[in-house]
Amino acid sequence: MHIDGDDAIQQAVRFGLFQILQAGARAEGRAIPAKGLTGPGYDGHAFWDTESFVLPLLTYSLPSAAADALKWRHSILGKARARAEQLGLSGAAFPWRTIAGEECSGYWPAGTGAFHVGADVADAVARFQLVAGDDDFARRFGTDLLVGTARLWASLGYFDAAGEFRIDGVTGPDEYSAIADNNVYTNLMAKRNLLAAIGALTAPQADRSRWPDVTDDELNTWQRAADHMRVAYDERLRVHPQADGFTDHAVWDFDGTDPSQYPLLLHFPYFDLYRKQVVKQADLVMALLRASHEFTDEQKQRDFEYYERLTVRDSSLSASIQAIIAAETGHLDLAYDYWGEAALMDLDDLEHNTRDGLHMASLAGSWLVAVAGFGGLRDTGGSLAFRPRLPAALRSLRFNLLWQGSHLNVAIGPREARYTCSGDSHIDLLHFGKAVRVGPDGTQVLAIPALPPRPRPRQPPGREPAQRGRQAE
Amino acid sequence: MHIDGDDAIQQAVRFGLFQILQAGARAEGRAIPAKGLTGPGYDGHAFWDTESFVLPLLTYSLPSAAADALKWRHSILGKARARAEQLGLSGAAFPWRTIAGEECSGYWPAGTGAFHVGADVADAVARFQLVAGDDDFARRFGTDLLVGTARLWASLGYFDAAGEFRIDGVTGPDEYSAIADNNVYTNLMAKRNLLAAIGALTAPQADRSRWPDVTDDELNTWQRAADHMRVAYDERLRVHPQADGFTDHAVWDFDGTDPSQYPLLLHFPYFDLYRKQVVKQADLVMALLRASHEFTDEQKQRDFEYYERLTVRDSSLSASIQAIIAAETGHLDLAYDYWGEAALMDLDDLEHNTRDGLHMASLAGSWLVAVAGFGGLRDTGGSLAFRPRLPAALRSLRFNLLWQGSHLNVAIGPREARYTCSGDSHIDLLHFGKAVRVGPDGTQVLAIPALPPRPRPRQPPGREPAQRGRQAE
Numbered sequence: 001m002h003i004d005g006d007d008a009i010q011q012a013v014r015f016g017l018f019q020i021l022q023a024g025a026r027a028e029g030r031a032i033p034a035k036g037l038t039g040p041g042y043d044g045h046a047f048w049d050t051e052s053f054v055l056p057l058l059t060y061s062l063p064s065a066a067a068d069a070l071k072w073r074h075s076i077l078g079k080a081r082a083r084a085e086q087l088g089l090s091g092a093a094f095p096w097r098t099i100a101g102e103e104c105s106g107y108w109p110a111g112t113g114a115f116h117v118g119a120d121v122a123d124a125v126a127r128f129q130l131v132a133g134d135d136d137f138a139r140r141f142g143t144d145l146l147v148g149t150a151r152l153w154a155s156l157g158y159f160d161a162a163g164e165f166r167i168d169g170v171t172g173p174d175e176y177s178a179i180a181d182n183n184v185y186t187n188l189m190a191k192r193n194l195l196a197a198i199g200a201l202t203a204p205q206a207d208r209s210r211w212p213d214v215t216d217d218e219l220n221t222w223q224r225a226a227d228h229m230r231v232a233y234d235e236r237l238r239v240h241p242q243a244d245g246f247t248d249h250a251v252w253d254f255d256g257t258d259p260s261q262y263p264l265l266l267h268f269p270y271f272d273l274y275r276k277q278v279v280k281q282a283d284l285v286m287a288l289l290r291a292s293h294e295f296t297d298e299q300k301q302r303d304f305e306y307y308e309r310l311t312v313r314d315s316s317l318s319a320s321i322q323a324i325i326a327a328e329t330g331h332l333d334l335a336y337d338y339w340g341e342a343a344l345m346d347l348d349d350l351e352h353n354t355r356d357g358l359h360m361a362s363l364a365g366s367w368l369v370a371v372a373g374f375g376g377l378r379d380t381g382g383s384l385a386f387r388p389r390l391p392a393a394l395r396s397l398r399f400n401l402l403w404q405g406s407h408l409n410v411a412i413g414p415r416e417a418r419y420t421c422s423g424d425s426h427i428d429l430l431h432f433g434k435a436v437r438v439g440p441d442g443t444q445v446l447a448i449p450a451l452p453p454r455p456r457p458r459q460p461p462g463r464e465p466a467q468r469g470r471q472a473e
Numbered sequence: 474m475h476i477d478g479d480d481a482i483q484q485a486v487r488f489g490l491f492q493i494l495q496a497g498a499r500a501e502g503r504a505i506p507a508k509g510l511t512g513p514g515y516d517g518h519a520f521w522d523t524e525s526f527v528l529p530l531l532t533y534s535l536p537s538a539a540a541d542a543l544k545w546r547h548s549i550l551g552k553a554r555a556r557a558e559q560l561g562l563s564g565a566a567f568p569w570r571t572i573a574g575e576e577c578s579g580y581w582p583a584g585t586g587a588f589h590v591g592a593d594v595a596d597a598v599a600r601f602q603l604v605a606g607d608d609d610f611a612r613r614f615g616t617d618l619l620v621g622t623a624r625l626w627a628s629l630g631y632f633d634a635a636g637e638f639r640i641d642g643v644t645g646p647d648e649y650s651a652i653a654d655n656n657v658y659t660n661l662m663a664k665r666n667l668l669a670a671i672g673a674l675t676a677p678q679a680d681r682s683r684w685p686d687v688t689d690d691e692l693n694t695w696q697r698a699a700d701h702m703r704v705a706y707d708e709r710l711r712v713h714p715q716a717d718g719f720t721d722h723a724v725w726d727f728d729g730t731d732p733s734q735y736p737l738l739l740h741f742p743y744f745d746l747y748r749k750q751v752v753k754q755a756d757l758v759m760a761l762l763r764a765s766h767e768f769t770d771e772q773k774q775r776d777f778e779y780y781e782r783l784t785v786r787d788s789s790l791s792a793s794i795q796a797i798i799a800a801e802t803g804h805l806d807l808a809y810d811y812w813g814e815a816a817l818m819d820l821d822d823l824e825h826n827t828r829d830g831l832h833m834a835s836l837a838g839s840w841l842v843a844v845a846g847f848g849g850l851r852d853t854g855g856s857l858a859f860r861p862r863l864p865a866a867l868r869s870l871r872f873n874l875l876w877q878g879s880h881l882n883v884a885i886g887p888r889e890a891r892y893t894c895s896g897d898s899h900i901d902l903l904h905f906g907k908a909v910r911v912g913p914d915g916t917q918v919l920a921i922p923a924l925p926p927r928p929r930p931r932q933p934p935g936r937e938p939a940q941r942g943r944q945a946e
Contacts (some may be wrong), residue, residue, distance in 0.1 A: 044936055079755055088745055109582070113744055158723040161709065168722050171747025181718055236634065244718060245654055249641050250631040271563055274652060275642025288587060 001370060005394040006468075012343035016363030017057070023360055024058050024065040031072050031099060032360070039357020041343040045097040045104055048117040048173075049317065052093040052290075053361035056368060057125070060401040063132045067141075070128060073121050074141040076101030077148055080118075081185035084152055087112070091151025094118050104264040109178040112273075118149040119189030123290060126196040127379055128404060133404040135205055143200040147211060150222055153190040157225060165225040170427065172243060174283035175315065176264070176273040178242035182230045185283055188291035191229040194222040231294070240299070241443035242284045251310070251470035262463070263314035280309060288325050290371065293381040301329045301454070308457035316345055319465065320365025322371075323466060327373040327389060330454045334392035339369040340468035343444035371399055375410055385430035388412040388448060393468070403427050408438070412448075419444045474843060477868040479941075484844060485816035489836030491529075493641035497531050497538045504545050504572060512830020518570040518577055521646075522790065523592040524597035525696075525763075526834035532597070533874045536605040539622040540614075543601060546594050547614040550621055557625055560585070563625025565590050577775070582651040586631060586644040592662030596763060597671040600852055606877040608678055616673040620684060623670035623695055624911040631696060637703040645716060647748040647756035648788065649737070653716035655703045656681035658756055661764035664702040665853065704767070711770070712779040713743060715757045724783070725751035727933040735785035735936070752780060761798050762845065766854040774802045774927070781930035789791040789897030790819055792938065793838025793846075794878055800846040800862060803927045812842040813941035844872055848883055859892075860901035861885040861921060866941070876900050883913070885921075892917045 001017065003010040009233040023036030031046035032054055050069060073094065079101035080092035083158055088092055095103035096111040105111025106145035125142045128134070149382045157167040167190060172183035177343050198219055201208055202247055208214075234247045235239055241247040252273075262268040264278065273280075282289075283305050293302070304325045323338035343366035346354045371377050374397050375388030384403060390396070406423030421439025422429045428437050438444045459465070480626070483847045498507030505517035505527055531539035546567070552574035554567035560566055568576035569584035580586025598615045609630055630640040645656035649714040664820050671692055674681055679689075699767060706713055714720040725746075730736065734740040737751065746779075755762075760782050761773050768776070776796050786792055796811035816839035819827045844850045848930060849860030857876060863869070864884055871884040879896030894900045894911040901910050904919045932938070 087742055108742070108744055160723075162720055166723075168718075168720065169744065179744075179747075180723070242699075245641075248633055248639065250633075250639075258544075269581070270561055271581055271642065271652075275654075349491070 001367070001400075002398040003370070004396040004398075009340060009343050009366075012020075013348050013366050015347060016343065016366050017061075017455070019358055020057055020367075021062065021322050023259065024054060024069060025062060027065070027072070028068045029072060029075065029453040032069055033099075034360055035357030036360050037430055039295055039355065041356030042097070043104075043352065044099055046099070047097050048114075048120045049361035050186070050437070051117075051120040052286075053317070053320070053364040053368065055124040056127065056372075057364045059128050059131050059199070059308075060371070061402075063128065063134070063402060066124070066128050067132070067137055070121075070137075070143055070145065075379075077144060081148065089152055090155035091153075092118065093152055095119055095147075105364055106400065112176055113169070113179055114173075114181070114355070115167075115170050116172060116186045116189055118152050119186065119193040122146050122149045122188060122196055123191035123269030123380070125382075126192070126199075130379060130382065131403060138200060139207070139210065143197075143206070146193070146197040146200045147214060148350040150194050151218075153194055154221055154225060154244055159224075159228065159349070160230075163228055163412075164230040164259065165228045166230050171282045173281050173286055173317070174242060174281055176278050176312075177242065177246070177283070178270075178274050180246065180307055182232055182241050183243040183283070184231055185242075185290070187229050187231060191226045192291065194226040195317070198226075199220055202265060212282050237306065239303050240284055240295075242279070242288075245370050246277065249275060252276045252460075254278075254463075257460075257462075259462045260313060264312060264358075264461060265314060277310050279311040281310065281313065281318035282307075282321035282325075285311070285325050286321050288328075289321060292328075292378045295331075300325065304331075305457040306328045306460055310460070312453065312460055312463045313341075313465075315357040316342075316351060316362040317365070319345075320362060320369050324367040324373040327369075328376065328387065330451050331456060332374075332389055332391040333393075334456055335369070335373050336393060337468045339373065341370060341465050342366045352414070361398055368443065370397060371401070371410075375399065377401075383430055384408075384427070385433075386410065386417065387432050388417040389451060401420040406439070414448075416445055416447050420450075474840070474873075475844070475869070475871040476867065477869040477871075482813060482839075483818050485820050486560060486839050487538050488820060489816065489839050491832065492526055492539070492831055493837050493840075494535065497527060497542060497895040498550075500538065501541050502545060502547070502548065505542055506572075506832030507833055508943070509833050512828065514826065514916040515570070516577075517572055518572050519572070521587075521593045522834035524590075524593040524792070525759075526790070526837040526841065528597040529600060529845075532601045532604050533844070533876075536607070537599065537874060539601050540605070540607070540610055543594075543598055543610075543618065544614055547618055547888035550617060554621065557628075562625055563628035564626075565591065565621030566620075566625055567594055575650050583644055583648055586642070586652055587646075588643050589626065589639075589645060590655070590660045591625050592659065592666040594665035595622045595669055596662060596757040596853070599665065599672075600887050602673075603852060603855065604876060611673060612683065614682065616670075616679070617674045617908060618666070619666070619670040620687060623732050623806045624691075626667055627694055630663070630877060632697075632701065633703075636701055638701045639703050645756045646759055646790070646910070647715060647752050649751050649753040649756055649785075650715065650719070650756070651689065651743075651747050653719065654718040655705055657704055657713050657755070658715075658760040658763070658822055660702050660704060661760050661767055664699045667699040671695055671699075674684045676858060692877065695868030700739055706881065712776050713757055713760075713768075715752070715780075719750065722750050725749045725933075727751075727936075730933075730935075732935045737785060738787060750782040754786065755780075755784065755794035758784070758798050759794050760800075762794060763853060765801075765851045770802075773798065777802045777804075780837075781932055783933070785933055785936045786814075786938075789815075789824060789832040789835040790838070792818075793835060793842050796838075796842040797846040799930075800842075800864075801849065802859065803924055804929060805847075805862055805900075805924070806866075806928055807938070809866060809937035810941045812839065812846065814938050839934070843870060844874070844883075847885060848872065848873075856903055857881075857900070858906070859890065860905050861890040862924060863887055879913075885904060887921075889920050890919055892919070 032050045035041045080094045084093040096105040170180040171178045182224040208209035319338040323335040345362040378385045402406045407422040409419040419438045420443045474670040505523045508514045553567045557566040569578040644651045792811040793815040797809040799808035818835040819831045851858040874881045882893040884891040892914045899912045
């Protein structure tokens, strides 16, 4: 990772890469905890952060470590199946927080209720299999994980009278909401999970006979649930509500909240946070990233700007995701500001708790901002897509990815991007939606389209990120 | 209370009357706990049951005891105001369970979240003041209680973009749901609370100057909130959802539930109960009673029959309310069955826990079934209204009420009702909607209109009440 124009972030992202590799390179049969092995925070537990933040980095950088992390998930599949059964569900219910596979969260509305962890595991499996192209992993581990998690959604949701597939009473990523109907992130990730499981069982190379208990009826139900997955939309505001009814709630009184009252969870009761429009961390905005192909560009812009006004970033899981969608929606300097926060979280001890251990997700997130934010990488549509764009402060950004056995170097300048393939086979990618074939050992230099300026979105007063980019876009 | 035709219920209702008087006659400065002083159940705590079940009986039978109970509420008003402030609200937030006034519930979704307790207190105040006609009580205690609880609603709810007054993220009476938007019972009771507070401050005999901090603006806001209170209605099913979105949820799998799995709370996780259509205890049906004038007869019939199919009666607070609305909607023998359950709860130890103490609410409820169910008494419209009707098994039912200083004896037979006033002043009442004046020491004998037969509503399989009435209506 070479960042030309900001030595502090250059250092921080490399620090993050080192720490992620330190935590993940030899984890092997163990989970990668939220703090790695760097401190006592979260009691050594692993959460969805591993799959959602750490594994994308490992998948594109050290796939054997990503495979190890997913093999650990596979090793606790029996406990996840038992947990699902205990809850009256089918398939596998992965724990919200755990070391050895048992659910260790005592507060179910923000623990067991956050079923999206299963779809996050499936998302990581699908990404790993796409990027690593590892059929042996799929056969021995991946398909089991996809089938177990898909089954959970099929039993957790239901088809309502209008034929929509609903997932009621669950908790999305945002911890300032709980137990809501049809959280958009959860529903779209469940859809991806169901389709990935179908794909794994029906792909040409799949040996369906290894999963004899999955019937055609079951596959049809998964397909129907995916096709009819409910995604609410607020026609009045023309934005997606984070969950059903969210945008009908009162907006948090940001003007009446003193800067000393953040993080809000230490100063206000959950009953009040849950019932109002206030967002701890990217939730709908995370859906804009992980289910990118489900939204139009205009929806992304409107949704991002709407949720910017509500998001207080009381979680270290937020800044990197906001940075990525800020970059996609044309707010490059805002993205750059959030990048600084994600990358410097621990080196600058921004949350005053680095003594409890490093924020692995935020560190991995700072790599994600470079690759998915300024590189614009998206891989959930089945292809390797880029929409690179630099913030004004940077002269260039270069990073390396592993893709189906080849190396891809991406070098982004202000006006053009250079894709270089090292390896025996070519790499097919999309550059701003245009199909491009690179290499073997070849290079493609492609122009970056000009970006129309957009007014900078507003954040809750006092919760703006420290300005690292230019003062105004 | 004379019940001609069922000696067991006659005995049980008198047993209940004795126990309620035992618990309440000399409680004076103390709360009346859910178990009275008969056992260790609920650790001696008092709940909303006192105001909602016990106080109607005391108000019409021993008003000094009802006044004492409400004076106890007044004595903890300071703590309730402090609690509201702690929660970031105005007014008074009464505790869900308490002995000395502090909130003693540790599970906020079903404790603090159940804000309706404030409206239940206000309902009891309004009833007491209407029935007892005690201006001194109003001046010294009642208005403070009404103002404190009304203020809570004004700060807890808000006017949305469409101008509706919403109360989001609260828990209604049904403990198999929690933290929902616009629980109909809560919203309609809040409306009654707001209007009662306005009435108390603007009545001819009210001395507004004693509450100088209540501004005209505040009164106007209360009126506007009451006028625009949100009450959701499901146009497809033509029933009221218990709360927003309730009728969109999956219906509980009653056919797949074994009789040994009741009460459900001991066999299924709350996450699953909360997200489905399954009702522990009368909630929307309780709104049909306490906000009777807000519903048409047809709505009551449709709503009652809809919720009958979902209500498992895992709470002793349910049977009496179901009995009352069953009677109102023409299901007299079903009402009679529920009456047996409410009245015999402890004498027959129906829930196998009478060793923990008597169920005061159920005992008081058995009186309520006679008076509000078969007598059809409604008093929340500001008048004393009756719609008496006997189940087939009874030859007659007689009970006594105190009304504004006079005694009223109501004697109900199969075809006519006899209202007898003992006292210095007449009593104005409604008999099936027709205004009737019963003169000092006078009697009115009025015909009971014939009732068209209606098919008996269905309950979840295995959760039908034991048949006490005829086999079929």
